[in-house]
Amino acid sequence: MPINQPATRTAVSSTTFPTASTMQVAAYMVEPTAGNFFSGTTFTYNYSGGSSGSSGKWGGNTAQYWPLSECYINFLAYANETGTGAFDSTTPASAATITQSDNSSAQTDLMYAIGQGQVTKSGNTLTIPESVAMQFKHAQAWICFTVQGSTNITLKSITLNGAKYSGTYTITHTAYNAKTGQSVSGAWSSVGETKNVEVPGWTSAALTGSAVTVGNGLLVVPDDTETGDFTKFTISYTLGGKDYTYEYTPSSTNVAQATKYTFAITMTANEIFVSPSVTDWTSTSATAVNINGSGS
Secondary structure (H helix, E strand, C coil): CCCCCCEEEEEEECHHHHHHCCCCEEEEEEEEEEEEEEEEEEEEEEECCCCCCCCCCCEECCCCCCCCCHHHHHEEEEHHHCEEEEEEECCCHEEEEEECCCCCCCCCEEEEEEEEEEEEECCCEECCCCCCEEEEEEEEEEEEEEEEECCCCHHHEEEEEEEEEEEEEEEECCCCCCCCCCEEEEEEEEECEEEEECCCCCEEEECCCCCEEECCCCEEECCCCCCCCCCEEEEEEEECCEEEEEECCCCCCCCCCCCEEEEEECCCCCCCCEEEEECCCCEEEEEEEEECCCCC
């Protein structure tokens, strides 16, 4: 008895992945016939042309459908590049290379992920998975600042000095053609020149006794080929109607990808205290869900 049910369209849904972004996705079919499933398509939020239920979800601008048979498919995705990116030309789901241009103004978070999806069969009934998990990793380091202090001090700006904001990032998806042993990693190369960049999103304001976050922080490119990733940061402030600057050099200026560095600054009329801390930059969850659609 033939199976007669609609194929399903592959899409992505998430409340944590930034909806203003796009992602590029490639897929490799492991079973029943090994080979490239699709070489790469752009996924957007509330994508046009989607089937009923696509509102509030992610979908491919070029529709992709699950096969009407048992199958096992592995996915590779990357998102938010400010430069140009491309999957491997022969086996797209195996690797991708992103050349990120100067990111000091855009401050765009480059991320990458893998996922696996399986269609199973019991008797004459196919079971389409409700979701395919995607755990996006961050390719850059995030440097953040908080500030508090005397109310007679106005913080004008904070500038990170000598940081990297461009480079080529290569994503490697191992065992993309197998059902087990999936992993993904990435590495930077050809890192660009250093640059001084003011922390965006901060308007000059008087300090208070409570710590506040200074703007949006800064995304920088880790550079393992040199001794440091940035040299120092400069605090510009006003006290008693006069302008001052203070330069702070951390004991270590090396940064690692997927890591968040926070400098807690306390300012008084006589002293400036800086307390650094390092934490993992938590991966961003996204979920590839299957939206009913027509096709074969």
